[in-house]
Amino acid sequence: MTENDASVQSDAVDDTGTDHRAFWADEVADKIETRDPAEPITIKGGVSPSGVPHIGHLNEILRGYFVAEALRDRGYTVEQVFTSDDKDRLRKMPRTLASLDGEIVGLDDVDAGALGQNLGKPLTDIPDPFGCCSSFGAHQTELLRKSAEAMGVPINVVSNTELYAEGAFEAVTRTVLEHRERAREILTDYQEKVDDTYVPFIPQCESCGHLTETVTAIDLAEGTVDYVCDAVTAGDRVIDGCGHEGTATLREGKLPWRFEWPAQWTILGVDFEPFGKDHASGSWPSGTEICQELLTTEPPVPMVYEWFTYNGAALSSSSGHVITVNEVLSMLEPEVFRYFFTKDPKRARDFDVQRLDQLVDEFDRFESTYFDRVDVTDRERAIAERAYPMVVDSVREDRVRIPYTFAAVLGMTDDRKLRASMARRSGHLPDDAPEWVVDDALARVEKARTWAVQTDNEYNYRLAESLPDISVSENEAAALDSLADFIERENPDGETLQQHIYDIAREHGIEVGDFFELGYRLFLEQPQGPRLGPFLAAVSQSFVVRRLRRERTPME
């Protein structure tokens, strides 16, 4: 995230002398570098902000981020821009929406009519159903901006609508219309339904505000097109036009996506852009051809990324199967989620919430690799050396990570002191750790706790703050008292205590399993739990003793 330590700059040139790079972002950076780009180097991403922004959209930001960092590390000035393609038409109702604080809501909870009555218009010409932004498009763009911010990626968010309004597209639009014959020819190689009537400009009806497609005349001298506001098809449905016949300037409308994308490259001078596999065999090749033949500019260095799935199924804004950046960051530290994006973009990846612990463990290992604390392959080391500094806010070797599942266990109490002391007593936090290390380590507890609650998995315990209502036999009572005495007297470590629990159970003729269960019920109000000895050893001694004696004193 910050300046890299010069000592870890890795040229990653292997001993065969070829320029194979361990980290994919360096391979991309190589390609950009060989084109001798003007500074600042421009890296772009972008989405049409019509549904709830989800973690898949983050590819457009994070993939570029790592390339940007790789280039910055080589001394280049890099600007990362993100176009919100907010002049796009709203073509159907999203199933869910998100408030500015990332809360997902159904259509019932907002002024859905604001959207429904405005199908066919640009997103930025539709009122915000939440009423908080200047338009629905602005609201959606703000969500994306906040996602990038939450991920700690500095990007310049550019509104497409504003680019049109300030005339940034005008020259390119003119060029495209001048060469509309050639434009049509190019497109027919990629799309079947491009016919003689195709015009690469979509005017906006001055009467109803819809983006319409029936252009009847083009006057380039005047810089206008005439149109009829006919119905347009959007997906499987038809959006009616108002029938108005009018004239639009080249700013009063937009380019079709296939032209808009290369136009953005040209206007913004884009050197690199990552895109999803949906573009790979469609708008990317047509876009490059349009760039080179019509606009006589060079398309950016491309990179295709595979899509994520979420809990095994495709992410889909329209169906509502989404997980937002906010939701992820309630369960993961930002650096862990950034780490997720360092993995090979060409690989389809599932974001599996049930197994977030695995991702976090992997991150911890990645961190340990950087600090040379684990035995790994050369390749793993090379990637960690390169990518780790880009992933964390600052490189600090004395940082301590509590294992994620154990952090979830610590979430059994809300008491910060108790969390810290349990972490210390269990050996996951050094006694002399400075305050910032403790804060940092414990930051994971809330995240892991949220994960445990959300997935309701086996780490979702709650420390019973008051004495659970359970009955114990005389025999069991004696055993519990004896255990309490032992703990009070010996202050044993976890393993000693674990051993002693067995001994006491046997001494009192209680089934070992039953005695453990009793212990779990007493402390967790559940029949099972973590290894009881180490667990009780980690909790405050006086609390444990009182609880074992079934005293109704409040927790300290």
Next chain:
RNA sequence: GGGCUGGUAGCUCAGUCUGGCAGAGCGUCUGGCUUUUAACCAGAUGGCCGGGGGUUCAAGUCCCUCCCAGCCCGCCA
């Protein structure tokens, strides 16, 4: 139908561009005093590298072919 991208251990994935002993983590199993108890440690287990064919001294890796999944070839991104 045509094209693009993937398919490696039970799971998550490295390794494929540039051919050289099939890898890691997790899980599982076993052990850690007479002990089922989710956090620890040690060891072990784990594979038709999607199938088949070819090139090569040597193929997970290169070539051909087939199967499976996703995407594009309408709109939109």
